[in-house]
Amino acid sequence: MRAAAAARFLAHYVEMVVAMAAGMLVLHPAWTLAIAGTAPTSVLRSVEVDTIVMATAMSVPMVAWMRYRGHGWAPAWEMSVAMYAGFIVLYPLHWAGVVNDAAVMSYGHVLMLGFMLLAMLWRRHEYTTAHHDHHRVGIEKISGSVPTRSSS
Numbered sequence: 001m002r003a004a005a006a007a008r009f010l011a012h013y014v015e016m017v018v019a020m021a022a023g024m025l026v027l028h029p030a031w032t033l034a035i036a037g038t039a040p041t042s043v044l045r046s047v048e049v050d051t052i053v054m055a056t057a058m059s060v061p062m063v064a065w066m067r068y069r070g071h072g073w074a075p076a077w078e079m080s081v082a083m084y085a086g087f088i089v090l091y092p093l094h095w096a097g098v099v100n101d102a103a104v105m106s107y108g109h110v111l112m113l114g115f116m117l118l119a120m121l122w123r124r125h126e127y128t129t130a131h132h133d134h135h136r137v138g139i140e141k142i143s144g145s146v147p148t149r150s151s152s
Contacts, residue, residue, distance in 0.1 A: 005128035012127040013120060016079060017113070019065040020058035027057035047094060047101040051087035051108055058112075059083045075126050078119045086112025 031053045035044045043049060059080040066076045087108035093099045099107065120127045 008130060009120065009124070009127045013116070015065060015069070016062050016116065019062040020083070023058045023061035024054065027060065028054055031057065047104045048091060050101075051104060052084065054105070055080075055083040055087060055112075071126065075119070075123055078122070079116060082115035082119050083112055085115045086110070 031050075035042070038044050062079060062083070063076045066079065067073075087104060089111060090099060090104045090108055094101070094104050
């Protein structure tokens with residue numbers, strides 16, 4: 001990967017992480033308030049539900065940002081899968097008593113970043129081109145028009 005392409009790749013990654021963090025800081029507290037009156041043993045307070053809600057809170061703004069920047073639905077869904085996968089792969093270890101709730105939450109976030117990187121490497125071209133290229137392609141998909149080259 002050339003320096004310019006690597007810089008764009010990194011910029012895409014950072015933008016998605018910032019969008020995720022914004023969702024985590026804004027949307028997840030709303031969930032915490034919503035379940036405030038539930039019993040501590042309620043399924044709504046389980047680590048599985050909490051991490052799925054966390055992944056959703058991070059995925060929503062990330063997908064919105066990706067679509068705004070012109071990415072297609074497929075890469076946006078792949079990034080969303082990375083959000084959930086980071087947690088889901090830890091559930092069997094949690095159920096077996098190998099890791100506790102806090103470990104699922106913290107390790108899940110770390111794994112999520114790795115899964116995101118894998119998804120980005122899978123579609124390297126998607127993340128090494130300039131955003132205006134994504135936007136152009138996104139507009140073409142929405143409008144149904146395909147630009148033609150004029151012959152001189």
